[in-house]
Amino acid sequence: MSQQPPIRSTASPPARPDASMSLLTNVMDHSLDEGYAEAAARRDAEEGGLPRTLRAKLGLAAGLVLAAMVVTVGAAQARISAPVVAKEREELIDRINDETSAADALEDTVEKLRGEVGERQRAALRSLGGDQGARVALVAGATAVHGPGVKLVVDDAKDTQSGGGGPRESSGFSDKGRVRDRDMQLVVNGLWESGAEAIAINGQRLTSLSAIRAAGDAILVDNRPLVPPYTVLAVGDGKKLSTTFEKSADGQYLHSLQESFGIRTSISDQEEVRLPAAPSLIVRTAEPQAADAGKGNGQGTADTGKGTS
Known part of the structure; x- marks a missing residue:
């Protein structure tokens, strides 16, 4: 009996379940484009094939070394320049101290010369002789004076008011209850006309050339x-x-x-008031007068510096 060869199956292999989705299968199997893969391979070859983590560590180390070098160089330069800066600072301080001392010395000299000039002016006024010389010195404020008189105190209102109107509307002061320079001008002129022989405001002696002005909210007497x-x-x-x-x-x-704006005032008689001499004396013209010209009430007495009884 003859032997028959084995029968081979002619059936085709079973189809893949995703055979109908060949496009998606190709995308999943080849997610990285071949061009990108070639570029990555070429870059790895050029860099010697070092791993990316190693390259990152080497870059970080290089950056730290560069930063350390910069800090070291900066510290060395600061250490070198520190003595120079300290020396320049000391020299500048010495110059400032020297200039300050020189300015103080000049100021002392100016005050001394001003005192000498004032004393010579007073001596010149006294040299006119007799009561006339004393009278001229008294009117000019060249010498201190004492005698009976009055004390007038003018102060701002307790509760200042803004707005309102009236004659104080044009004032530079924002509060109507504040004393203005014009108020003090009228007060001083009124005292002169009432027979005052010498006047001082807050220790500031007034003369015929004194000026009462305003600077902002402040009142100035001869720029003080x-x-x-x-x-x-x-x-x-x-x-x-x-x-x-x-x-x-x-x-x-x-x-x-006082009635309209609450400005506080008080006036009282004084048996003795003392007024200092004017800090600066300006002599413009001098003319001889008759013996009876310019006589006042004779209440004030010039201080000669020898004391009075």
Whole structure:
């Protein structure tokens, strides 16, 4: 009996389940484009094939070394320049101290010369002789004076008010209850007209050339700022001077300020008031006068520096 060869199956292999999705299968199997793969391989070859993590560590180490070098160089330069800077600073401080000392010395010299000039001016006024010389020195404020008089205190209102109107609307002050330079001008002029022989405001002696002005909210007397309350001392017949001033137009004006704006005022007779000499004396012209010209009430007495009884 003859042997028959084995029968081979002619059936085709079973189809893949995703055979109908060949496009998606190709995308999944080849997610990286061949061009990208070739570029990555070429870059690895050029860099010697070092792993990416190793390259990152080497870059970090190089950056740290470079930063350390920069810090070291900066510290070395600062250490080198520190003595130079300290020396320049010391030299600058020495120059400032020297210039300050020189300015102080010049200021002392100016004050000394000003005192000498003032003393010579007073001596020149006294050299006119007799009562006339003393009278001229008194009117010019060249010498200190003492005698009976009045004390007038003018102060701002307790509760200042803004707005309102009236004659104070044009004032530079924002509060109507504040004393203005014009108020003090009227007060001083009223005292002169009432018979005052010498006047001082807060220790600042007034002369015929004195100026009362305003700078912002401050009142200046001969460019010297004053602060309230403003104490006005006037030499003269105390009782007569105070009565005459209160009845004058300027005294009534001051009273209206008190009634309308609350500005505080008080006036009192004084048996003895002392006024200093003017800090600076300006002599412009001098003319001889008759013996009876310019006579006052004779209440004030010039201080000669020898003391009075």
